[in-house]
Amino acid sequence: MEDTLSDAQSLAIEAPETRLRPMLEIAGVTKRFGEHTVLRKVSLSVQPGEVVVVIGPSGSGKTTLLRCINLLEEYERGIVTVDGEPIGYRLDAGGQRIRMLERDIVAARAKIGIVFQSYNLFPHMSVLHNITAAPIRVKGIARAQAEARARELLAMIGLSDKEAEYPVRLSGGQQQRVAIARALAMDPKIMLFDEVTSALDPELVGEVLAAMQQLARAGMTMVVVTHEMSFARDIADRIVFMDGGVIAEEGKPEQILFSPRTERVRAFLKRYNERYRI
């Protein structure tokens, strides 16, 4: 079993064209806020187990792209599928885009985990309750089973002693790790991370990145929007650079970070390095 899995993975790495169907497929997504076009026909496909890191200047559409994937944000054109299943819109026989029924959208969304910059834990619930609420209420999992799973996840992120605490009593890094556990408790097919360390004190960033690294090693498919370039280099299978609502360049981490092909990436990295090099 183990062997066939790793065979399939090595095959996928050696021969990209023969890969199985992508875990995430974004096809021609266009998003406008009023007159302003935030995303212009963005297409991106992410393979099972792949970690794609999205970088780019602020306002380039990274966060919006992430929020369009699970339809927290509406988009005017294009479709998104996860593991072959459409999320918000599907195409009819004539190629016309049709919005799915609200209950189908809700069900589809449950397969996508997202972690936000501002944690967004539920302040009126204990840590354990934060993690079990959706599995119990959305998936109908028995309380005992949901709590057992939540405790496993808490152990994984090193917060077993905090299950009875309320979010206000936790540090930002701890809250963000709970947010990761909360998303994982729904057994998502893919995890999205939206600048999850940007609101953290520098000394708390490491613990959150470590949890994400662990998740990536466990084979989770991930799309990560971040400004942490060294983390991007370590964790990414592929880096996507966005600018002005389009994917301006993509490639292996070393290629994007050390020998970018486009002037836009070079300029971005130069600004980044000037800001963060002391």
Add this chain to the structure above:
Amino acid sequence: MSSFNPLYHSFWYLLRGAGMTLLMAGVAVVPATVFGLVLALAQVFGRRLMRAAVVGYLFLVRGIPLLVLLTFAYYLLPLTGIDLPPFWAVVLVIALYYAAFMSEVFRAGILSLPAAQWDAARSLGMTRSLMLQVVVLPQALRLAAPPFVSLCISLVKATSLVSIVGLWELTMASREVVERTLAPFQIFIGAAAIYFCICYALALYGRHLERRAILGH
């Protein structure tokens, strides 16, 4: 102290009046809260026509004094064929009146919840009604609790108006005693003290809820 004899002798009578005041307020506050919540949800989540209807209702009710509404209901309801016992008629009017104010309190609670909480709930696959039950209302109602208690205090005091249309409660009882004893000062001090005790207890409870809301759980 002998000048307070009239109060001393009628104190039990006044307390019975206070019992009626509490009964009336207690019965009115339930439909007021339920209807207020319905109005708030309709205003936040309803379609345009629904929202317009709710806003119209709020402006109408808030623009008319409760005393006028009570009198109106008392004299005009029977003419329209709606024959409610006076107690239920005034309870209904008070409930409909306070529902308008309560809906504003609840609406403020719902709207003051950060959009990020909605995002988090939605991203976990919750339907709108689950989001309301599990995430939004528990927090919104906690935020709304202190002003809600203020409204309850106001409602308790507003029941004194029903004595105008002949219902018997603390204020009416006091007026009866005054007519018998000709000691308005002493009797109304007693009535005021009783109202104060009821409202002070509620206010303390409101403070308690406020502290809990600030602590976050």
